[in-house]
Amino acid sequence: MKILTFVKQILDSEAKISLKEDKRSLNFEERFSLNFFDEFAIEEAVRIKEKISNCEVVAISLGSKKAQEVLRTAIAMGADKAVLIETERYEILDPSYTAKVLSAFAQREGFHMIICGERAMDDENGVTGALVGGYLKIPYVGSVVRLEIEGEGKAVAESEINGSFCLYEVTLPAVFSVRKGINEPRVPSVTGVMKAMKMKIPVLEVSSLSPPTSKTQIESYDFPEKRPQVKIIEGATPEEKVKKLITLLREEAKVI
């Protein structure tokens, strides 16, 4: 069994971001982290590997040279191999571009399962897994909360869809995107970290995977509109405060 897991290095949520003067690009503090949901994907792949014999986990990242860091985390957590598909710099990419490049790699590498996180916290698309399933013409299950391998070439995946829990039986190869709660990602062991530090990570040029031209463009960036200053509701008693709040919600905000 061969499992691929897609991991992404994203701008850390605490990193400072500002707009360049023309608003067409961003300045940001060089602080990156492993996408939160991808930890669950790596963990799930490693857990499957630990349960069955003859299983290999390969972590793949599409990103800048610096993205090697998240691949090392994947190795430290128990992935066997890692490959970086190198882009020039960190930037938000067109969703079908990303999915096509990853699909091309997966096809070349060969696999039985692809496990990825349910969305990246920078572009917030949450579409890569489903698109890869579509491009590779294999089944896809999203928002997976439980994943089991069932005998030869089959998996059972439980997925949360708008408040319903749906149990699917899937013939492999297939793509799964996992959400928080599927497992508790491990803290890498010291030997894992040592292994990751020593590991040589092969780098592939994006161009070797015949990337498509992006059909969508980012025209400009803005900051969201600022919310008005808070009104702290004063009152002699709690009763008065609550009554005032209800009046404001009704007459000023007009929401009840």
Next chain:
Amino acid sequence: MGDILVFVEHKDESVRKVSYEVLSAGKELKNFYSSRLYAAVIGCGVERISSELKKHADFILTVDEEELRDFVSENYAYVLSQLVQKYKISVVLGSHTGYGKPVLCTLAALLDWAILADLTGFEILGEKILFKKPFFGGRIVSHLSISGDTNAVLTFRPKSLKTGEGDFSGEIVRERIEIKKDERIRLLKSERKEGKKVDIQEADFIICGGRGMKSPENFRILEEIAEIMGGRVGASRSVVDAKWRDYDEQIGKSGKTVSPTIYIGCGVSGAIHHTMGIDTSKTIVAINIDPNAPIFSIADYGIVDDLFTILPLLKEELKKAKEQT
């Protein structure tokens, strides 16, 4: 831009509110481009649902087949692709939800169209349309465009578009499509966890509890208030990590992004992880004993007081307010 197709979502035999939002976006695009607006209703036993939509599209394409009883996104995407080809559609719109997302992504891949996901609005500027989309947890808003005549699939974030009055006199068209059921994926069972409660991402009212709620038992009053208001209870990350509440109620960066009309944070400190998930709410109310809690910097109204004194009073007042309307 040519004709437009909206993938309609339904639940409990009626159209989900998110789909009315998308249909109103479809109407705006249709008016601008003088094109036709189609709505696609797919499933099993969905004929009655189609009649709900007569005022919201020119044509309501209804695909009602036994094979579509189970939700398998591959099968739904296949049906949509057949409709797209038959009616020469050039844009497909839908909601960025648990149903819409997998179906529309699979469709975009099948057709090899461009995709823009989780959009919160758009602006028509001459011949160009700029689509609005938040990045980095809403810290940045981007404006995206699609090249030239590229056909595209677009998904919109629930509750980010206004629903308008429907003024169409639409025609229901019954479509017979031979379903090539994907045998590689099969639904074994499906279980509704929340009963008939509204989805948290669709809720107009959310009352969210944080660490300040002190214990899981204290969430009962939040449940009661949510029920009075026909809304949902939300939870901060620390509360979910402490296993007081389930993950599907988690609001924030690593949980759900919500945009209710009223959000009330109770004992929620308002760390950036959390506020990223609520800043598109219409009115934010914060109740916290700590006047320096960061939640007050994003709230519209704040009460600095003891939660356990305020909440019973709030419950009574909201009940009264609800009875008056």
